[in-house]
Amino acid sequence: xxxxxxxxxxxxxxxxxxxAYALAVVGLGVLFILxxxxxxxxxxxxxxxxxxxxxxxxxxxxxxxxxAGSGT
Amino acid sequence: xxTFFILVGRDLRLSVRHRADTVMVAGFxxxxxxxxxxxxxxxxxxxxxxxxxxxxxTALLASLLSLDHLFSDDEQDGALDLLLxxxxxxxxxxxxxxxxxxxxxxxxxxLLAPILGVTLQxxxxxxxxxxxxxxxxxxxxxxxxxxxxALTLGARRRGILMPLVVLPLYIPILIFGVGAIDTTSMGFDxxxxxxxxxxxxxxAAALCPWxxxxxxxxxxx
Amino acid sequence: xxxxxxxxxxxxxxxxxxxxxxxxxxxxxxxxxxxxxLFSPPDYQQGxxxxxxxxxxxxxxxxxFCYGVMAAGSASYLIWRHPVANMIAxxxxxxxxxxxxxxxxxGMLWGQPMWGTPWVWDARLTxxxxxFFLYLGYIALGGAFDSPEQGDKAAAIxxxxxxxxxxxxxxxxxxxxxxxxxxxxxMAGISVDAAMLPPLFLMVGAFQLYYVVVVLMSVRAxxxxxxxxxAKLMRTT
Numbered sequence: 001x002x003x004x005x006x007x008x009x010x011x012x013x014x015x016x017x018x019x020a021y022a023l024a025v026v027g028l029g030v031l032f033i034l035x036x037x038x039x040x041x042x043x044x045x046x047x048x049x050x051x052x053x054x055x056x057x058x059x060x061x062x063x064x065x066x067x068a069g070s071g072t
Numbered sequence: 073x074x075t076f077f078i079l080v081g082r083d084l085r086l087s088v089r090h091r092a093d094t095v096m097v098a099g100f101x102x103x104x105x106x107x108x109x110x111x112x113x114x115x116x117x118x119x120x121x122x123x124x125x126x127x128x129x130t131a132l133l134a135s136l137l138s139l140d141h142l143f144s145d146d147e148q149d150g151a152l153d154l155l156l157x158x159x160x161x162x163x164x165x166x167x168x169x170x171x172x173x174x175x176x177x178x179x180x181x182x183l184l185a186p187i188l189g190v191t192l193q194x195x196x197x198x199x200x201x202x203x204x205x206x207x208x209x210x211x212x213x214x215x216x217x218x219x220x221x222a223l224t225l226g227a228r229r230r231g232i233l234m235p236l237v238v239l240p241l242y243i244p245i246l247i248f249g250v251g252a253i254d255t256t257s258m259g260f261d262x263x264x265x266x267x268x269x270x271x272x273x274x275x276a277a278a279l280c281p282w283x284x285x286x287x288x289x290x291x292x293x
Numbered sequence: 294x295x296x297x298x299x300x301x302x303x304x305x306x307x308x309x310x311x312x313x314x315x316x317x318x319x320x321x322x323x324x325x326x327x328x329x330x331l332f333s334p335p336d337y338q339q340g341x342x343x344x345x346x347x348x349x350x351x352x353x354x355x356x357x358f359c360y361g362v363m364a365a366g367s368a369s370y371l372i373w374r375h376p377v378a379n380m381i382a383x384x385x386x387x388x389x390x391x392x393x394x395x396x397x398x399x400g401m402l403w404g405q406p407m408w409g410t411p412w413v414w415d416a417r418l419t420x421x422x423x424x425f426f427l428y429l430g431y432i433a434l435g436g437a438f439d440s441p442e443q444g445d446k447a448a449a450i451x452x453x454x455x456x457x458x459x460x461x462x463x464x465x466x467x468x469x470x471x472x473x474x475x476x477x478x479x480m481a482g483i484s485v486d487a488a489m490l491p492p493l494f495l496m497v498g499a500f501q502l503y504y505v506v507v508v509l510m511s512v513r514a515x516x517x518x519x520x521x522x523x524a525k526l527m528r529t530t
Contacts, residue, residue, distance in 0.1 A: 007331060011341035016406050020345040020399040021330070024352070027395045028503060031388060035510045042517035049524045219454055223447045227437035237430040237451060240423050241458050244465035251472060272461070283454055286371075290446040 075160045076168050083172030086145075093138060094176045101134040101181055105188045116193045123192035124202065124253035131181050131206065132242050135213040136235055138177045142169060142221040143288065144230075153292055162285035170211075170218045170281060178210030194257070201256035208269040209249040215273075215280035216241050222287035245272060300516045303377045307509040314509070318502035325495030333492050343489070345403040351497040352396035353417070355504060356424055359389025363431070364456035367449035377512065379445055382452065383435060384511035388504055390428035396421050416470035420463050427455045441522075 010017040087093055108126045112118060146152040146169075155165045185206055186199035194202075220238035224230050248268050255262035329347035336343035366382030369375045400418050401411035412418070435448035 010344070011335055013340060013342045013406055016402045017330075017341055017344050020348050020402045021326075023398050023402075024348045024395055027391050031391050032503075032507055035507050035514065038514045039510055039517065042514050042521060046517055046521050046524065049521060049528070219450075223434060223451055224437070226443070227434065227447070228439070229437065233430075233433055233437050236426070236433055240426040240430060240462070241454070243423060244458075244461050247465040247469045251469065275457075275461075279454075279457065283450060287447060287450050290443055290450070293443070 076164055079155075079160070079165060079168030080172045080175075083169055084175060087172065087176045093141060094180055097134050097138045097177045098180045098184055100137060101130055101184060102188060104130045104133065106191065109192070119192045120194055123189060123194040124198070124250045124257075126192060127185050127189060127202065127206075127253075128209075128246050128249045131185070131210065132213065132239065132246060134181060135177055135210065135217055136238055136242075138173065139217040139221040139234060139238070140231070142173055142218060143225050144221075147225060147291075152288070156288060156292055162288065163281045166218060166222070166284045166288065167281040170214050170284075173218070174211050174214040178206075178214055182206040182210060198253055198257040201253050201262065204266060205249045205252040205269060208266060208273055209245045212245050212269075212273045212276045213242060215276040216245075218284045219280050219287060222284040222291065225288065225291040245269070248272070298373075298375050298377055300377055300380070300512075300519070304513055304516060307512065311506060311509050314502050314505040318499055318506060321495050321499035321502060325492055325499050329492035329496060334486065334488050336486070336489075339407060342403055342406050345399050346489070347492050347496045349396055349399040349403060350493060351500045352392045352399060353421060354497060355500045356389055356393035356396055356421060358501075359385040359392060359504070360424065360427070360452075360456065360459065363389065363452050367452035371446070371449050371453070379449065380512045380515045381508060382449065383445065383515065384508045385504075386428055386432050386435075387511075388507055390425060390432065392500070393421055393425045393428060397425065414470065416467045419466045419470065423462050423466070424459070427459070431455065 008014060105126055108122075109119060112122070143152060146155065156162050158165075182203055185202055189199060189202055190196075217238055220234050220241070224234050224237060227233055248265050252262045252265040252269060255265060325347070329344055333344070333347075335341045362385045363382045366378040366385065370379035370382060397418065400415075400421070404413055404415075404418075405411045431448050431451055434451050435444045438444035438447065
């Protein structure tokens with residue numbers, strides 16, 4: 001069976017193999033988190049814009065968002 | 073076709089009147105090339121070896137600098153809108169501006185290069201291939217650069233954006249431009265490399281005016 | 294295809310695809326990573342450094358794949374004004390740039406023990422470096438205009454120009470490389486053992502599915518941005 005030391009040591013190339021995988025984890029992870037966060041923030045912003053009817057318009061702002069999707 | 077020459081003539085007259093552009097581009101080219109001996113030392117062997125590369129890289133940068141005004145002057149005084157709405161095909165207008173740009177920047181650079189090559193201690197025999205390579209290569213620079221200039225028209229921080237957009241596209245010309253000079257001065261036949269440079273020019277001439285015209289249409293919308 | 298031009302309908306479809314893609318992606322990683330790191334054999338010449346390949350090669354593939362999607366999306370945006378195609382193109386750029394950077398960095402980590410130096414002007418690495426700058430140019434250009442639509446269109450044209458240029462750059466760099474240093478050792482020159490294929494394909498699959506998940510998420514964010522802009526316009530008018 002594979003021993004833990006051998007895995008960590010990577011045949012003496014641990015200093016190259018592990019950082020490569022760490023970079024992959026960081027790169028993919030950061031981009032994923034950033035994208036997920038932007039979705040969440042945009043959704044929150046849109047909800048905030050739609051809910052309060054304090055705006056000068058009298059029309060339903062819900063409709064505004066609904067038509068916006070097809071209008072872009 | 074007549075329109076084309078009228079347009080080229082107009083741009084040439086404008087640049088003669090301003091004069092500064094051509095002189096400044098040539099000046100930039102010269103002073104930047106002169107900087108290299110200070111940067112890497114005046115040993116003849118080294119300078120001779122990297123001379124072709126210095127000339128070409130500097131020519132790329134000089135050509136890039138001059139692109140700033142290619143469309144923006146005409147855009148600011150409204151002439152560009154008039155030209156694009158005129159009966160002349162936009163591609164033709166763009167092609168004329170590119171030709172005028174090359175005549176006022178690429179051609180002076182080509183003529184100046186052998187003199188600067190001498191200061192870099194390049195062999196006298198390399199002057200002819202250098203001028204040939206620049207003669208075939210710099211029009212391609214103007215063509216690709218025109219696309220970059222048109223795309224970035226109206227953009228923020230255009231001065232930084234344009235090198236980022238244009239320089240990667242210049243790399244093939246740099247590679248074969250330097251290759252053609254070096255191969256010839258090493259005593260080999262570089263005919264194939266000049267052909268490749270010519271091929272690049274043909275491809276660019278076929279596609280770039282069209283792409284630049286499309287980009288200008290977007291910018292003027 | 295034209296039915297998907299409607300962002301709302303596209304998002305509905307995306308919502309059904311996304312969990313499956315995410316699940317499969319995790320599955321690929323769960324199987325791929327242990328095999329890549331532990332159970333696959335070390336190369337007889339390169340030892341365990343060959344394990345970097347399971348990141349490096351899929352990342353290189355993804356870097357090219359994303360550019361392809363970007364060019365295709367940009368073309369259909371310019372020709373048919375397909376709004377979702379534009380959003381997919383725009384979303385692919387940062388992912389492609391990330392994978393290209395990952396390919397370059399892992400290439401350096403692989404190069405250090407193999408070449409004795411992190412950076413060699415190897416033809417493939419050099420081409421990837423240029424590709425990285427093409428991505429940067431596209432992203433910078435798209436965000437440099439006050440009108441988002443103008444930025445989108447300019448960037449789309451640049452993507453097409455770049456896709457014409459990419460083969461030319463590849464050809465030039467290959468020639469340049471062969472002129473200056475006859476490659477003694479090329480990264481792709483390893484004889485790929487049959488046992489290396491399963492982890493390689495699993496990692497390619499995992500990256501590919503990761504791309505699907507993130508691209509769909511990013512398109513959703515862009516649709517939301519468009520809706521926010523529209524909602525703000527409705528308020529002010």
